[in-house]
Amino acid sequence: MNPSPIWPLLWRLACYTPKLALADAGLWLLISGVFPAIPGLIIQGFFDALTETTPLSLSPLAFLGLLVATSVGEIAAICAGQWVRTQYRFNLRSLLRNNLLERLLQQPGAQPLTLAGSQHQTVSPGEVIAYFREDPELIEQTVARTADVVGQGLVAMGAIALLLSINVQITLTVFLPLAIISVAVQQARQKIKQYRQASRQATQAVTGFLGEMFASVQVIKATHTEEPVLHYLQQINTERQHHMVKDQLLSTVLNSSFENLTNLGLGLILLQIATARTSGTETLSVGDFALFVYYLTFVTVFFRGLGQHLALVKQTEVSFERLSALQSQATTTEHSPQSSSALALVAHKPLYFPKLLGRQPPLPPVEQSYQTPQAHLETLTVVDLSYRHPHSEKGIEAISFSLRRSSLTVITGPTGSGKTTLLRVLLGLLPRKAGIIYWNGQPVEDPASFFQPSRSAYTPQVPHLFSDTLRNNLLLGLEKYDTDLQTALYRSVFEQDVVAMPTGLETLVGTRGVRLSGGQLQRAAAARMLIRQPELLVFDDLSSALDVETEQQLWERLFEDEQLLGDWRPTCLITSNRPSVLRRADHIIVLNEGRIEACGRFDELSRLNPD
Incomplete structure (x- = not known):
């Protein structure tokens, strides 16, 4: 694959259905940011009302009613968000598979399918299934999670601005985990790609061999080679297990490191607050302290999610490279260079989903070639x-x-x-x-x-x-x-x-x-x-x-x-x-x-x- 920036590809894919994209982003902004942020203000008002440090005079039942109303609104937003996201992700995944299949069908039918840059490495139908199944799912997951991270980032910036207004010194400590996470991702990104490529290739080998094995059952039985075939299957499965464990282990270690680092930063901040209150230099009210602790979670969750998302983006690059290598070899000509394969993968095309969002587009006339009279061959x-x-x-x-x-x-x-x-x-x-x-x-x-x-x-x-x-x-x-x-x-x-x-x-x-x-x-x-x-x-x-x-x-x-x-x-x-x-x-x-x-x-x- 000719190296292409991944973010423009993800952006073009995300814009395939603008209405669904905006609805998905808006709903998940409410779910991940707005609704969870409102209880913090209610909690601040509740504690300040108890200590009589605020002119707001509401009864505890009123504060409880506000919390219940916020929770009901959040549940409604979650239900709507799940429905919209299901439709949105299905569209993205289907577009990727549609474009890949269309490009593969453009290949001359008798020419073996090989990967771009490797004329000798042919790909069996069983191996192609792995491309259609796993890589589009990872790509559309990255697009969907990008909206989440952006929404969390906007809420985090608002939370940081609010925390800075409460205490500048304590708030600045939040950025320590961000620096550590950035360094960790930069150090691990090549390993992430290497492990993901190895695990995908191992899965592809197992899937391809299973397809060939089922297609040759009679030959295997006739030649009494069941044991060697099963032994080889076990061997490549063991190799796949080895690569998958390394891939998942690295991802798990990074995820747990991100989470522990942010928790460590949160502990340091709480330690500063406790020390200041012990020395008598702390000017935070009880409501401010509750709001500070509550909103600080949004910042740390964003840093953790950002680190995990950056790792996911590196894995998504592998999926784009795999799909582009497969489909570019199928159609690479002097008029269709390999460098355009990544853009062709996310090119907008009509998809025919019945009753999707109330519309039911007609299918193209697939039998037109049989019904249209042709000139006799002379x-x-x-x-x-x-x-x-x-x-x-x-x-x-x-x-x-x-x-x-x-x-x-x-x-x-x-x-x-x-x-x-x-x-x-x-x-x-x-x-x-x-x-x-x-x-x-x-x-x-x-x-x-x-x-x-x-x-x-x-x-x-x-x-x-x-x-x-x-x-x-x-x-x-x-x-x-x-x-x-x-x-x-x-x-x-x-x-x-x-x-x-x-x-x-x-x-x-x-x-x-x-x-x-x-x-x-x-x-x-x-x-x-x-x-x-x-x-x-x-x-x-x-x-x-x-x-x-x-x-x-x-x-x-x-x-x-x-x-x-x-x-x-x-x-x-x-x-x-x-x-x-x-x-x-x-x-x-x-x-x-x-x-x-x-x-x-x-x-x-x-x-x-x-x-």
């Missing part, structure tokens, strides 16, 4: 498309070809020749280093956002399904009639498998579709594509888990049943090495070491290379 042209994998010479170089509507184009070649890389770069799942893509003669500026339904659909070598019903996995929120769903199942040669399932489309497929065979998984992914009727179908070796007969049926139903297709004429771009698919192809592209080695129809290539 030609798709790729010119000099290039990409290199990070820290590797592998990739694709100067790839050029053209697709026409309703055609089947097959990319073939040996393993590692760049077939999958070519598809991912074309669709924007990997960032192209060079080249131009034309859709009907018009250049595609952002392939990642352009190649989406209803323009295109893509199925990787290993399709991804959610732990949900088969119906929900196929539709993914898309509203379609059952007849459309049945048609998609027929085209993908999946209808008989669904009929054989006990609960049909309501069958739970399990995590990542674990309850389906490889062939069923691929045909379910094909049905998910076909129900959207995109112009461009991109398959990455779709038929690798299908037998020859099923594969033949799939291609026949997709291209030869014009009655079922209606006006839809899909264009297919697939990778495959199967001769049956190559014979059916209208055009074949042969890749070798990331470059086009040959292209043409099957019979033409066979004559050139009989093998």
Whole structure:
């Protein structure tokens, strides 16, 4: 993370909801300052009335009534303050998570997620959860507590002014704890950051390993590696415990030191008052003495809270650095430098909370891409498309070809020749280093956002399904009639498998579709594509888990049943090495070491290379 002052970031985040921020600050100023300060004046008046040193003549019941009224008002303010603060903190936390998720989703989908400044350190989905869970909570806690500290500071300054008017010498002794606290924080701030970074990284490692462990339960059981896996989990948990104890111990020591130092300062002040009264030089009335002791608490509490808050701010810097390193790597380009990542994290964006403060904003039209008619694909042209994998010479170089509507184009070649890389770069799942893509003669500026339904659909070598019903996995929120769903199942040669399932489309497929065979998984992914009727179908070796007969049926139903297709004429771009698919192809592209080695129809290539 490019070093950025933390206070402007906290200020911009605090101003996300100005009305809630002002209401929160005002209510907690009343709660932490005004209401607790009023009893001091009442107590002073009560004792001065008892000693007849004040013209104020109220009965003890009147003073008691004032105290009760003040307490009732304070309770009401606390209830309102808790409600407002809950809404306020929820907004701040949600904004941070929303911005982080938005930036992560802008990353090319097939590119591994790494931390900025460390290209080799990848972050697993389980580790990302730790970023979303802990760091935003600490940041919004710091913002909320800043308002408390500011409110306490204003009340403390008022209390100091009042105490100075009573006794200057005794009041100045209050500043001794402040000097000690400032020195302590300056000495400990680097350790605070180091311990917090170590504890966060250890927690991230445990969370990431747990995610990988649960996702690989079958592999662990099949290889009988339960004991080594559990041993490693115990090992990293022990390491996490070690770092967490150091982090919490330092925080606890600092907090207790702050509290004891302020109490020590309070004891010294009371000792001076007692000495002065013993020598007969003290001119304080009983009411002044009670007010002095009562208000002195506000000053010492502020110093203690200030020291704790400064330590919390140092820990918050770690959270900002972690989140910025994660999201900046996802979107760092020449137009979006890494230095802007911290500001992007606190950028104001609309959040859609139903019935929040009486308003219910409408959600954006998430299915607009399916409902908006798109121009039919006539030609798709790729010119000099290039990409290199990070820290590797592998990739694709100067790839050029053209697709026409309703055609089947097959990319073939040996393993590692760049077939999958070519598809991912074309669709924007990997960032192209060079080249131009034309859709009907018009250049595609952002392939990642352009190649989406209803323009295109893509199925990787290993399709991804959610732990949900088969119906929900196929539709993914898309509203379609059952007849459309049945048609998609027929085209993908999946209808008989669904009929054989006990609960049909309501069958739970399990995590990542674990309850389906490889062939069923691929045909379910094909049905998910076909129900959207995109112009461009991109398959990455779709038929690798299908037998020859099923594969033949799939291609026949997709291209030869014009009655079922209606006006839809899909264009297919697939990778495959199967001769049956190559014979059916209208055009074949042969890749070798990331470059086009040959292209043409099957019979033409066979004559050139009989093998």
